[in-house]
Amino acid sequence: MRFVLLIFFFLFPNFNLLAESSSNEMPKHQWSFDGFTGTFDRASIQRGYKVYREVCSGCHSMKLLYYRDLIDIGFSKEEVKAIAGEYTVIDGPNDEGEMFERPARPSDRFVSPFTNVQEARISNNGSYPPDLSVITKAKKHGADYIYNLLLGYKDPPEDFEIGEGMYYNEWKEGHQISMAQPLDEGYVDYDDGTDNTLPQLAEDVTTFLTWSAEPELEVRKNLGIKVILFFVIFGIFIYIAKQRLWRDID
Amino acid sequence: MDKSSEPRKYKNSFLNWIEFRLPIISYIEKEYRDYPMPKNCNYFWSFGALATILLVVLIVSGVFLAMHYTPHTEMAFDSVERIMRDVNYGWLLRYMHSNGAAFFFIVVYIHMIRGMYYGSYKYPRELNWILGVFIFLLMMATSFLGYTLPWGQMSYWGATVITNLFSAIPVIGDGLKTWLLGDYTVGNATLNRFYALHYVLPFVILGVVGLHVVAVHVHGSNNPAGIDIKSKVGTVNFFPYMIIKDTLAVCVFGVIISAVIFFGPNLMAEVDNYIPADPLVTPSHIVANWYLAPFYAILRAIPDKLGGVVLMFGAILILFVLPWLDTAKTRSCNFRPIYKWFMMLFFVNFFILGYVGMKPAEGTYLLIARIGLVYYFGFLLVLTPFIGKIEKPSPIPASISDIFDDTNLSKQANQEEVD
Numbered sequence: 001m002r003f004v005l006l007i008f009f010f011l012f013p014n015f016n017l018l019a020e021s022s023s024n025e026m027p028k029h030q031w032s033f034d035g036f037t038g039t040f041d042r043a044s045i046q047r048g049y050k051v052y053r054e055v056c057s058g059c060h061s062m063k064l065l066y067y068r069d070l071i072d073i074g075f076s077k078e079e080v081k082a083i084a085g086e087y088t089v090i091d092g093p094n095d096e097g098e099m100f101e102r103p104a105r106p107s108d109r110f111v112s113p114f115t116n117v118q119e120a121r122i123s124n125n126g127s128y129p130p131d132l133s134v135i136t137k138a139k140k141h142g143a144d145y146i147y148n149l150l151l152g153y154k155d156p157p158e159d160f161e162i163g164e165g166m167y168y169n170e171w172k173e174g175h176q177i178s179m180a181q182p183l184d185e186g187y188v189d190y191d192d193g194t195d196n197t198l199p200q201l202a203e204d205v206t207t208f209l210t211w212s213a214e215p216e217l218e219v220r221k222n223l224g225i226k227v228i229l230f231f232v233i234f235g236i237f238i239y240i241a242k243q244r245l246w247r248d249i250d
Numbered sequence: 251m252d253k254s255s256e257p258r259k260y261k262n263s264f265l266n267w268i269e270f271r272l273p274i275i276s277y278i279e280k281e282y283r284d285y286p287m288p289k290n291c292n293y294f295w296s297f298g299a300l301a302t303i304l305l306v307v308l309i310v311s312g313v314f315l316a317m318h319y320t321p322h323t324e325m326a327f328d329s330v331e332r333i334m335r336d337v338n339y340g341w342l343l344r345y346m347h348s349n350g351a352a353f354f355f356i357v358v359y360i361h362m363i364r365g366m367y368y369g370s371y372k373y374p375r376e377l378n379w380i381l382g383v384f385i386f387l388l389m390m391a392t393s394f395l396g397y398t399l400p401w402g403q404m405s406y407w408g409a410t411v412i413t414n415l416f417s418a419i420p421v422i423g424d425g426l427k428t429w430l431l432g433d434y435t436v437g438n439a440t441l442n443r444f445y446a447l448h449y450v451l452p453f454v455i456l457g458v459v460g461l462h463v464v465a466v467h468v469h470g471s472n473n474p475a476g477i478d479i480k481s482k483v484g485t486v487n488f489f490p491y492m493i494i495k496d497t498l499a500v501c502v503f504g505v506i507i508s509a510v511i512f513f514g515p516n517l518m519a520e521v522d523n524y525i526p527a528d529p530l531v532t533p534s535h536i537v538a539n540w541y542l543a544p545f546y547a548i549l550r551a552i553p554d555k556l557g558g559v560v561l562m563f564g565a566i567l568i569l570f571v572l573p574w575l576d577t578a579k580t581r582s583c584n585f586r587p588i589y590k591w592f593m594m595l596f597f598v599n600f601f602i603l604g605y606v607g608m609k610p611a612e613g614t615y616l617l618i619a620r621i622g623l624v625y626y627f628g629f630l631l632v633l634t635p636f637i638g639k640i641e642k643p644s645p646i647p648a649s650i651s652d653i654f655d656d657t658n659l660s661k662q663a664n665q666e667e668v669d
Binding site: 036057063064117126128131133136139140147196213215216220221224225227228230231232234235238239241242245246249 | 289328331334335340341343486490491494495497498501502504505507509511512513515520523524525526534610
């Protein structure tokens with residue numbers, strides 16, 4: 001009974017969640033990393049990183065990432081060194097006991113836009129822009145939520161009262177969000193000539209954020225297929241052996 | 251030393267040497283090779299083995315996780331994420347551990363349902379059942395402690411809500427809560443002690459599991475017919491007949507748990523736990539681990555805090571006396587035409603309680619929780635003793651071989667019809 005239900009929940013993972021979102025259903029986007037054999041679109045992650053670097057990183061930190069992690073999404077060691085070198089970190093103390101500034105290295109974590117929560121709040125009208133390292137794991141509907149949120153800025157309905165310094169968003173709980181619309185057509189220019197429409201920007205940055213939340217996704221799914229195959233094949237042999245053993249018992 | 255004084259039982263001299271000093275070889279042979287299993291046991295009898303294997307998997311993966319985890323409020327969240335990102339196959343260890351814990355509960359629940367339906371808790375296996383309920387209690391405590399360790403929002407607020415329950419106890423409540431937390435609020439002292447306890451309790455569970463297994467081997471396993479083993483004819487040796495069935499069960503179970511670990515590792519987790527703990531921000535609704543949700547539903551069904559706590563713990567503690575609440579001599583529900591259906595309803599009711607335990611405690615959900623609560627206790631305290639007295643069991647086969655003769659006969663009959 002429980003097994004059947006569990007399998008049911010596994011096959012329809014959104015069932016439980018959909019039942020809870022009362023107003024309207026979260027549209028499902030087609031992702032390259034969906035399904036049993038899904039992988040990340042490397043070009044999309046790189047474009048997404050560009051969107052993060054030029055737009056999101058103005059307010060949002062990604063403290064769990066190191067610059068060296070960018071090698072995994074297709075940047076060369078030299079490129080990563082160059083990217084890290086654009087940022088400044090505080091290191092020390094040195095032999096004179098002084099703290100000093102130096103360019104970031106690939107072994108450094110992503111430099112945060114604000115030094116502490118208080119500074120982040122005062123610069124953002126009292127709201128704290130959340131760290132984005134694992135944001136797709138920290139929200140219901142994960143990548144779909146982020147994608148739809150980025151596209152969900154609309155004019156509020158006539159009767160909707162919006163708070164001071166707040167914006168209307170279709171997908172935010174309570175429909176009020178303190179982040180102004182962060183992306184729109186043409187906000188970021190892509191180096192590879194991809195159209196920089198809003199859905200494209202949103203898709204790329206969401207792919208990047210999903211990779212940052214689950215960098216192990218490709219290895220995980222790949223290993224998973226092998227492990228399941230092992231159990232299936234081993235199980236078939238065991239089943240045959242069991243049938244033979246028990247044949248004479250009944 | 252005169253070697254000839256040692257009795258020779260085995261051809262292998264090393265085994266002889268061990269056996270003479272510690273008769274563990276003959277013990278293993280007796281308990282895990284020649285141990286008689288009733289041959290009518292179905293696959294429900296494999297869940298004990300599955301639970302044992304899962305416990306070992308959880309302990310081993312947990313020991314490796316502990317090597318990389320930092321029990322400090324400032325660092326716990328990041329250290330868990332470091333395990334997921336920078337430790338070789340750390341994501342696998344962690345997902346095996348978190349999903350393994352959830353599956354441990356699923357498997358143990360099925361094991362308990364098996365025990366209840368087929369009356370395994372009755373004479374002479376009452377102590378075995380009691381040890382089992384004790385294991386269940388320890389599991390609940392361990393999983394709660396473990397849920398605190400990643401120090402996400404649900405960890406923090408779950409710990410706050412659960413430890414707050416203790417303050418409902420009159421007179422000593424507040425003092426007890428402070429003593430448990432090591433502070434006035436959930437903080438670093440709490441995390442440290444929860445980590446220490448989470449590390450040690452699984453070994454206590456392992457010890458009680460040992461007793462649980464030894465105890466069941468004294469009078470032998472129960473079986474779907476719930477009848478005593480009369481002769482060796484009704485049984486098969488544990489090795490290889492039961493082992494091969496258990497191995498097949500492990501393979502099927504392996505496919506299911508792998509599907510979750512590798513393709514939906516966060517399906518059974520709360521998204522809020524990927525947000526670092528923040529004492530200033532309360533999540534919109536604090537939910538229990540889904541496998542503890544039935545008891546959470548009972549807790550919230552009572553408007554009075556103390557009453558809820560008493561009933562929640564009572565719901566588990568009452569299981570200890572189940573062998574004496576049940577007045578019927580017949581073990582298996584297969585031969586109890588009335589009780590059988592109430593028993594099934596009890597399982598369904600438990601599942602429904604779990605469902606409403608995950609929902610906000612208001613409106614219809616609260617009403618369902620209250621009805622479920624009444625049935626939970628009504629079944630155990632009223633229906634079980636009462637039906638046992640009035641019910642007339644259907645005819646019970648005299649021995650296990652009789653069942654097989656019957657099924658063989660009916661099989662032949664079917665065969666003839668087909669022919």
